[in-house]
Amino acid sequence: MPADKKILVEVISDVICPWCWIGKRNLESAITQSGLPVDVQWRPFLLRPSMPPEGVLKPPASASNPRVGFRLKSKGEAVGINFTGACERTPFTVPAHALLKYASEHEPGRQNALQEVLFRQYFTDGVYPGGDNLRLAAIEAGLDPEKAIAYAQREEVHAEIKEEALQNSASGVSGVPFFIVNGKPVFSGAQPVETILHALRQAAAAS
Numbered sequence: 664m665p666a667d668k669k670i671l672v673e674v675i676s677d678v679i680c681p682w683c684w685i686g687k688r689n690l691e692s693a694i695t696q697s698g699l700p701v702d703v704q705w706r707p708f709l710l711r712p713s714m715p716p717e718g719v720l721k722p723p724a725s726a727s728n729p730r731v732g733f734r735l736k737s738k739g740e741a742v743g744i745n746f747t748g749a750c751e752r753t754p755f756t757v758p759a760h761a762l763l764k765y766a767s768e769h770e771p772g773r774q775n776a777l778q779e780v781l782f783r784q785y786f787t788d789g790v791y792p793g794g795d796n797l798r799l800a801a802i803e804a805g806l807d808p809e810k811a812i813a814y815a816q817r818e819e820v821h822a823e824i825k826e827e828a829l830q831n832s833a834s835g836v837s838g839v840p841f842f843i844v845n846g847k848p849v850f851s852g853a854q855p856v857e858t859i860l861h862a863l864r865q866a867a868a869a870s
Contacts, residue, residue: 668700668870669700669701669702670699670700670701670702670844670845670863670866670867670870671701671702671704671844671845671846672690672701672702672703672704672842672843672844672863673703673704673705673706673842673843673844674686674687674690674703674704674705674706674840674841674842674843675706675707675708675831675836675839675840675841675842675843676705676706676707676708676778676839676840676841677707677708677709677710677756677760677839678754678756678759678760678781678782678785678792679710679711679753679754679756679785680708680710680839680840681735681739681746681786682735682839682840682852682853683782683839683840683853684739684744684782684786685738685739685742685744685853686840686842686852686853686854687778687779687782687840688742688743688744689742689853689854689855689856689859690703690842690859692742692856693856693857693859693860693863694863696856696860697860697863697864697867699863699864699867701863702771703774703775704767704771704774705763705767705774705775705778706827706831707760707763707764707824707827707828707831708828708831708832708836708839708841709756709757709760709825709828710756710839711753711755711756712825712828712829714753714754714755714756715755716755716793717752717755718752718753718754718755718791718793719752719753720751720752721750721751721752721753724748729748730748731746731747731748738853744786744787745786745787746786746787747786747787747788747789748789749787749788749789750785750786750789750790750791751789751791752791754785754791754792754793755793756792757821757824757825758792758793758797758815758816758821759781759792759793759797759800760824760828761814761815761816761817761820761821761824762777762781762797762800762801762806762811762812762814762815763777763778763781764814764815764820764823764824765806765810765811765814765815765820766804766806766811769810769811769814770805770806770807770811773804773805773806776804776805777800777801777804777806779804780800780803780804781800784796784799784800797812797815798811798812836851837851838851838852839851840852840853842854842859842862844862844863844865844866845866845869845870847866849862850862
């Protein structure tokens with residue numbers, strides 16, 4: 664692979680998908696192990712496309728209905744993630760995707776950091792991804808908060824997010840995270856580091 668060429672990994676994901684955060688951690692480990700130059704871009708998927716803007720209140724956690732199951736909890740801990748189930752509402756995620764779209768278009772070097780902040784805020788801190796919380800996420804990720812939030816609040820951007828998410832679903836994406844490497848769909852799910860590493864090396868060899 665030419666030294667000045669980067670592998671492009673597109674991840675179709677939703678902010679409320681816990682396995683997407685685990686997949687992100689595994690992807691980052693694979694990139695580090697590969698030593699290859701990789702660009703990561705996050706693209707929208709809506710697990711709850713009919714969710715109202717205010718979200719939906721979650722039922723109380725109980726022994727028979729925990730918000731974080733044992734398998735997810737242990738898989739998260741293995742990659743340094745603390746899933747708490749602390750957020751009381753299932754979110755409407757279009758505004759968060761709009762913020763990610765701003766980062767992709769205007770400050771692409773910060774989109775991956777923003778995605779990490781959004782995952783942590785919701786899954787660990789119990790913070791709902793909307794309103795002023797998105798502004799705080801933008802600041803933490805190093806974005807210009809005023810420009811980012813103004814963009815993320817635009818109705819036409821929300822319409823674009825919904826359309827792209829619909830197109831991703833129509834193309835056959837039914838589960839996330841879904842990984843596309845150099846334009847080629849490769850797999851879905853929070854794949855092990857070794858699987859992602861193999862895909863990166865194959866992409867490098869083909870370049």
